[in-house]
Every structure is written in C-alpha cells, then in structure tokens.
Amino acid sequence: MAGQRDIFVTRSSMPPFEEYVDEIRSLWETHWLTNMGAKHEALRAALKAYFCLQGGTLTCLRTVIWRSSSLCRR
Template sequence: MTTNKINVTKSSMPPFEEYVNEIKDIWDSRWLTNMGVKHEELRKELRKYWGVDNLDLFTNGHMALELSLQAMNLQGEVITTPYTFASTTHAIVRNGLTPVFCDINPVDYTMDVEKIESLITDRTCAIMPVHV
C-alpha cells in the first residue's frame, strides 16, 4: 500500500515570517477592507502597469458585472447566455433589466453569434457575452 499523498487541495503558503511581515501594516492600522493600505497599493501598481488613470477593484466578478451595468444606466433587455454562472443573470435582474437568453454553439459553448441578431429588438440595450 502506498502512503504517498497527492494534496490536491493543500494551499500553497509563504513562510510564516514573510506572511507576517506582509500584513504588519494591516495589523497596525486595523483596516482590513474597503480602501485599505494593500487595496490602494494594488490599485496604484495596476494603474501604473496598465497605463490607465482610472481603475477600481471589486470583491468578486458579480459585483463588477452588477456595478458595470448600473453605471451604464440601462433600461430594457440584455442578451446573454444561459450557459454561465448564476451571477450573470442575477446582475442583469438586480439592475431592473430583463435577460434574453441566446443559445450556445457546440464548439466553444459561448453565445452562438449566428443567433444573436434574431434576438435583438427595440428593447435590447446590451449584449453580455461570457466565456466558459
């Protein structure tokens, strides 16, 4: 019997001292979230790396989708695919918009571009493709 384990879910961790040094300023400030030191440092470095003036960070993809739709102040229907995580549809509905589902193609499982045009109406305000 083999006793060698393959730890598929074992987290990769830095040395403890390195981790403690990295979070010391967070510990000292007691500011864990929402525009804290690390958050602002990451924003600054990403703006510099991508050469952009404006950049925001989100907790997850759902919030990015929801706030992007909200920022556009859309009304009507959004064409998307049903073959996606539930957050895609939730973000649409939570913005008072109506999802219209476009079937996927069997090659890469993304929206079938041959079927999108037939779904566009005068109520269509956006098309939200996703990747899988």
C-alpha cells in the same frame, strides 16, 4: 507504487510564516481591512500599472456581501 509522492490538489502554497506576518503586520497596526486601505491602494496601483490603465475602481464584492448579510442578522 513505491517512490511516488502524494499530490494534494487542494493544499495551499504558503509563504514562510515570518514573511506572511511581516506582510500583514500593517493591517493589525491600522485596523484597516477593507477598501481604500494601504494594501487596497497598493493592489489598485499595481493592477493599473500591469494593465496600463488610466483610471479605475477596485472593489471587494465579498466584503460588501458580508457586510450586507451581517446587517440583516441584527
């Protein structure tokens, strides 16, 4: 099949490396990767605005599960 391009279904779409590093630089500076950090609050505010919500709580269940499982290993 000449002229066809491969389509990688599981290949991620990635921003330029420098753009990604600029976006996450504050995470390294603050060492804050979990709930209630600056990125968490920005996402919460954006979701509230997008869905026209008056209030709400944003949690990351994956982090909670990871923390719980890591406590069990000790």
